[in-house]
């Protein structure tokens with residue numbers, strides 16, 4: 001009675017442990033899925049900060065509540081982290097005992113045949129002339145144990161499909177590897193964006209001051225960035241007649257930590273030693289020369305930002321802060337660049353993204369640009385505060401310029417539109433966790449396939465010699481995982497080890 | 510007639526063929542002799558292997574009704590067979606629709622949402638055909654499947670339709686082909702897995718004595734157990750493909766956008782589907798878990814797939830320039 005009780009209690013305890021942990025894992029998995037939903041409903045700060053700002057102005061009541069609940073940064077929120085950390089803790093708590101059990105199962109001998117093989121789901125009785133050694137030889141791929149029994153019979157216990165559990169453990173362990181890779185990336189990675197206009201004097205070096213915006217991993221300091229400089233030496237774009245883009249390619253010259261040239265395009269970043277360079281966007285930068293009333297000349301190349309990506313109608317400003325040596329008389333032009341203006345009618349929109357009939361529509365401003373007041377200001381827009389205060393004033397009517405046109409202003413100064421240069425929006429990225437994640441995912445996949453395709457099953461064969469040179473063959477089999485095809489496999493196996501001219505056993509008796 | 514017009518016309522013929530198959534299935538149902546309302550065989554034999562876990566031995570799949578009027582011929586199986594032939598024809602037309610569309614565009618036929626739905630449903634139709642031929646005992650589920658195919662194709666043709674266009678540069682990558690092929694395959698398979706899961710719930714409710722709609726339909730559905738196992742088989746097959754598809758998408762995103770994962774709405778919903786189906790596989794391999802609950806998880810999984818396919822493209826804007834729907 002006693003052993004039976006302990007057996008039952010062990011069984012119960014194991015069952016309970018299995019049940020609770022699988023249940024917990026399930027609940028946590030569902031919480032994780034649920035928790036991700038708000039991340040797709042609300043705009044996310046790290047993906048579309050401008051959409052978050054818009055949401056906050058559009059929903060003055062709801063917005064702050066969402067913000068307080070981390071709705072705009074779901075995937076770095078404490079509650080999201082709590083769920084996945086709990087899940088992964090449960091995962092570790094699950095993998096460790098299962099690895100131990102699996103290691104034991106791998107080392108253990110296959111248990112002996114049960115007494116009554118005919119009670120197993122698959123069973124067979126017949127005759128065979130084969131001995132135990134030959135039966136074992138025909139069970140290729142199975143792990144077998146042969147045992148001599150007291151009654152003179154021999155049993156062969158066979159089992160296979162251990163790869164199922166091995167694969168499952170590899171799969172779950174690799175999930176942890178993936179998480180480690182992600183963590184490595186968020187600690188040691190960095191990325192930055194920058195608009196780069198073609199031309200030698202426009203080149204920039206990889207320092208935080210030179211970036212339009214950037215974000216460094218928790219373990220990366222501003223001084224840790226690899227020292228290299230980039231110059232855009234060319235940019236090609238091709239469009240279909242419909243205006244849809246068909247190909248882009250940019251050409252960079254790299255100096256600093258390595259010296260080389262390289263091209264990059266959408267889907268094909270330039271992979272440098274310590275960072276990858278991606279093409280995120282492109283546009284035109286008008287070249288403008290301003291000559292003040294005293295004849296002093298200044299040239300600027302001002303990237304204009306597309307307001308419409310399909311036609312590349314762009315807007316921007318060109319500033320000449322020290323044109324007149326007086327802060328009150330700074331000069332700026334603001335307006336639209338239209339790569340292909342319609343031949344007739346009003347010019348308000350480009351009709352094609354390439355430069356077929358370019359026009360520059362500018363408005364002239366004079367006054368205090370408000371650049372050196374220490375307040376951050378966009379280089380693509382004029383200081384609206386100063387315009388509102390009247391410190392910066394529009395002078396006269398706007399004007400439409402063709403390439404080569406010059407525009408004489410009220411004070412006798414002159415603006416010339418010399419042409420344009422292409423610019424590209426670059427993203428520089430470095431993520432040291434990437435190889436770890438990729439390797440982890442590869443093993444996730446391998447483990448998953450082994451686990452889902454594997455079938456754990458056992459077969460027992462009992463041979464009872466009857467003195468005539470052949471033996472009575474009894475066999476039974478059991479699939480230990482969902483395996484509808486087991487009966488077929490079992491039958492094929494019996495065909496291999498039984499007599500081909502199978503006579504009914506009972507007739508021989 | 511240009512190839513793309515040919516494709517557009519073939520779409521409507523394919524939809525009609527699915528309709529035909531559905532009507533043949535309906536005839537099969539209507540003519541089928543109602544089996545005496547047996548509850549599912551209650552005593553599922555449980556065997557305890559030597560030291561092994563308990564293994565439930567599946568009861569006999571379908572309890573045949575004793576022929577009530579043996580002299581009358583039973584026409585239902587004939588209509589059932591015809592329905593499968595008709596489905597085969599529909600899948601062939603569907604394939605031609607998709608292939609001519611791809612030929613017209615000089616690329617794989619999944620450059621926008623219209624084509625994507627065309628391809629996913631093609632995989633669904635073809636996978637279903639394989640199942641219907643190999644497992645006649647679940648053939649009758651075709652009535653739901655052909656209905657779903659018709660609805661999705663009709664929706665694609667009426668709402669999502671776009672002219673043949675070349676790919677934008679963002680989609681010109683072999684990772685695009687790898688990623689989308691696997692995602693299309695997995696989505697089509699999940700679609701086919703969803704049908705037996707839903708039918709299982711109906712049949713299982715019917716077996717438990719429920720007679721309200723939709724359980725009232727259950728009496729003529731295939732045996733609950735067979736459908737449940739079919740659903741599991743398909744979904745377990747689709748899951749690694751889905752995993753691979755999502756991973757390939759991440760590799761592509763790394764090359765295109767510089768990060769392998771950025772929680773763009775499409776990525777987020779792919780993650781959600783993945784986690785839900787992982788939950789399904791967990792629940793299914795927990796012997797004590799109620800199979801109805803397991804089937805519900807599969808249904809939720811399919812809803813998240815639909816959400817990703819339609820909802821995300823309509824409600825959210827992300828980086829996936831894929832949608833092609835304004």
Ligand code: HEM
Pocket residue numbers: 021022023025029087088090091092093094095167168171172175447448451452784786787790791794
């Ligand atoms: C990070 C979250 C997890 C994910 C995404 C996940 C995913 C999966 C998937 C997809 C399967 C089915 C494929 C296969 O059989 O290999 C599976 C099986 C399994 N998982 Fe997990 N799992 C997670 C966490 C856990 C945890 C915490 C446990 C411990 C309770 C666990 C225990 C199991 C077991 C025992 C199986 C095998 C079931 C069988 O016998 O077929 N998993 N898991």
